[in-house]
Amino acid sequence: MKKILVSTALLAGVLSYAGGFRVSLQGIKQLAMAHTSAHAEDASVAFFNPAGMSFIPSKLSIVAGAFGASNKVTFQNLNTLQSTQTDNPMGTPLYAAITYKPIEKLSVGFSFTTPFGSTIEWPNDWEGKEMVQKLELKSFYFQPMVSYKFNDWLAFGASYIYARGQVNWDKAITQFGGQINIKDEKASGHGFGFGFYFRPDPKLDVSIAYRSAVDMKAKNGTATFNFPSASIYPLLGLDAAKRTDGFTATLPLVDEYTIGLTYKITPKWLVSADFNYHGWERYSQLTLDFATAPIGNQADPTISVSPKNFRNSKTFRLGTQYAFTNMIYGRLGAYYDESPYTDDHFIPETPSFNTFVVTGGVGFKLKQFGVDVAGGYAMPQARDVNNSTLGFYGQAKATAFYLGLGLSYNPF
Numbered sequence: 001m002k003k004i005l006v007s008t009a010l011l012a013g014v015l016s017y018a019g020g021f022r023v024s025l026q027g028i029k030q031l032a033m034a035h036t037s038a039h040a041e042d043a044s045v046a047f048f049n050p051a052g053m054s055f056i057p058s059k060l061s062i063v064a065g066a067f068g069a070s071n072k073v074t075f076q077n078l079n080t081l082q083s084t085q086t087d088n089p090m091g092t093p094l095y096a097a098i099t100y101k102p103i104e105k106l107s108v109g110f111s112f113t114t115p116f117g118s119t120i121e122w123p124n125d126w127e128g129k130e131m132v133q134k135l136e137l138k139s140f141y142f143q144p145m146v147s148y149k150f151n152d153w154l155a156f157g158a159s160y161i162y163a164r165g166q167v168n169w170d171k172a173i174t175q176f177g178g179q180i181n182i183k184d185e186k187a188s189g190h191g192f193g194f195g196f197y198f199r200p201d202p203k204l205d206v207s208i209a210y211r212s213a214v215d216m217k218a219k220n221g222t223a224t225f226n227f228p229s230a231s232i233y234p235l236l237g238l239d240a241a242k243r244t245d246g247f248t249a250t251l252p253l254v255d256e257y258t259i260g261l262t263y264k265i266t267p268k269w270l271v272s273a274d275f276n277y278h279g280w281e282r283y284s285q286l287t288l289d290f291a292t293a294p295i296g297n298q299a300d301p302t303i304s305v306s307p308k309n310f311r312n313s314k315t316f317r318l319g320t321q322y323a324f325t326n327m328i329y330g331r332l333g334a335y336y337d338e339s340p341y342t343d344d345h346f347i348p349e350t351p352s353f354n355t356f357v358v359t360g361g362v363g364f365k366l367k368q369f370g371v372d373v374a375g376g377y378a379m380p381q382a383r384d385v386n387n388s389t390l391g392f393y394g395q396a397k398a399t400a401f402y403l404g405l406g407l408s409y410n411p412f
Contacts, residue, residue, distance in 0.1 A: 021137075021350050022254060022278060024315075024337075025067045025093040026113050028406030032361025032374035033319025034333025036272035038207040038260035040197065042370070042408045043097040046111040046145060048258065049209035050157030051197035053099045053107035054149035058410035064096040065372070065406030073120070073351045075385070077127065077394045084126045091118045104149075111143040111159070116253055122348065128392060129172040132349045133179070136168040139216075139253070143193065153199045161191035163214045165251065178227035187218040187251060207260040213279065218249035223290060237292035245291050255279040267323075272333075274317035280340035283310035307389060309345045313338040319359070329363040331374070339383075346385040346396060353380030353398055361404075370408035377401045 024035045027044040037048035043061040045052035069091035076083040099109035116139040124133050140163065147157030165187040172179050195209030223245040225238060233240040257277040264270045284307065319333030339352040361374030378400040385394045 021116055021118070021352075022256070023069075023091075023093050023115055023117060025069065025402060025404065026095045026115065027063075028065045028361065028372040028374045028404045029331065029363060031067075031376055031402065031404055032331035032333060032359055032363075032372070033272050033321060034274070034317040034335040034357070034359050036260055036262070036274045036317050036319045036333065037209070037258055038197075038205040038262040038272055038274070040205060042410055043099040043109060043111075044095070044406070044408070046097040046099055046109045046159075047095065047113050047115075047141075047143070048260070049195035049197055049207045050109065050143075050145035050159045050193060051147050051155040051195045051209070052207060053109050053145070053147040053157060054105075054155035055197060055199060055205070056099055056101075056107070056410075059101045059412050060410070061099045062097070062409045063406060065094070065404055067091075067093045067402055067404040069093060069118070069400070069402045071378075071398060071400035073348075073396065073398045075126075075128070075348065075351075075394055075396050079393070082127070084123060084128075087121050087123075089119055089121070093117075107147040107149070107157075109145045109147075111141070111145065113141045113143075114139060115141055117165075120349070120351070124172070128348045130174055131171060131347065131390065131392070133170040133172060134168075135170070135349055137165070138167075139163060139165040145193075147197075155197045156194070157197070158194040159192065161189075161193060161212070161214060163189045163191065163216060163253070165189075165216050165218075167218075167251075173225075173227075176227050176232050178225060178232070181224045181226070182221065182247075183224070184218040184221035184249060186220055187216040187249065189214040189216040189251075189253070191253075203264040205260075205262040207258065209258045209260075211256045211258075213255040213282065214253040216249070216251035216253060218247075218251060221247040221249055223247055236294060247290065252282050254282070269322050270320065272317075272319045272321075274315070274335075276315040276317070278313045278315070278340065280310040281312045283308050283340075307345075308341070308347065310340045311342075313340040327365050329365070331359075331361045331363065333359040335359075343384050344386045344388065346383055346387050346392070347390070348392070351396055351398065353383060353396070355380045368409060368411050370406075370410070372404075372406040372408070374404045374406075375402060 040052040040055035097111040117137040143159040145159035149155040169182045191212040191214035193211040198206040260274040262272040317335035356379045359376040363372040380398040
């Protein structure tokens with residue numbers, strides 16, 4: 001069995017919630033304040049920085065939440081003026097976390113999140129059908145973690161990441177008038193995270209964190225071919241009855257550096273800011289290496305290589321919260337997210353844009369319980385698509401919005 005190396009840049013789905021295909025939806029409170037990270041009020045801080053667990057005021061904290069994410073991408077060929085729009089289903093990122101302090105200086109926790117994944121669906125007969133017709137990606141991060149508080153103002157934390165993933169990708173093979181489906185439901189990978197959390201003054205929180213890249217290993221993938229004539233399958237070295245070819249895969253997911261600050265201007269009013277740096281440079285090309293199917297290049301028919309030319313990107317975030325009462329909190333935010341590739345490397349599998357996002361929400365504290373709602377509206381900048389490698393030219397536009405509901409429980 002030969003190896004198939006698939007850049008997960010290909011395996012993402014939507015107008016990316018963050019640059020590339022990183023889904024920045026891991027906390028309702030955080031999203032309402034531009035998805036900033038230096039908030040150690042409850043267990044939702046665990047995903048962003050495990051060291052923040054040491055500063056959660058409650059000995060036990062439990063949080064959970066879900067989002068609805070809607071987006072549309074439109075591509076127009078400027079020569080023919082033909083316009084095509086995606087028909088993407090609603091995305092539903094989830095998160096949950098629990099933290100506990102068995103002793104005063106030690107905190108342990110567990111975080112479940114879906115930081116990569118979504119679905120994009122183009123019409124089957126659109127002009128980019130050889131690149132993608134439909135693409136579904138699901139990823140799940142399971143992170144046990146620990147934090148140690150050295151003194152009143154400094155803590156260090158670390159986490160282990162176990163990731164599971166699924167991919168289901170359809171595209172056309174016009175050379176033979178057919179279609180291929182690439183599917184794997186048991187991809188897995190490992191990574192780590194660590195961070196420092198500082199509180200040098202009761203008014204100031206500082207979070208510095210790193211989350212490693214995760215190389216997803218797909219060991220039992222299946223490529224299924226569908227052609228109008230059975231006579232085509234033997235030409236590709238395939239059994240006409242089964243119509244399948246197996247593959248293995250290594251799917252790299254991006255690493256992330258974050259610096260976050262939160263400052264309490266007054267007892268009721270705080271402001272937060274974050275800077276994220278994403279290591280997209282790892283996604284330089286996409287290589288498909290099939291076991292037998294000769295649908296690649298002339299030098300080696302079973303290998304198909306296409307450059308992606310991703311580059312590292314940055315995100316800038318600014319948010320605020322105001323306590324109207326001890327029970328009601330208002331939140332606002334805005335951030336700017338860079339696309340990890342230029343116009344001449346635009347690809348419809350991961351239609352990414354330089355994007356401004358405005359966010360907001362409200363929170364309610366009811367003794368030990370908390371209820372939070374948040375929303376975000378994205379304003380992607382239109383792109384002049386000029387990908388000569390793919391012969392893909394035109395203009396791409398997009399819209400997106402997110403809504404979320406979260407619950408928290410801090411009994412003691």
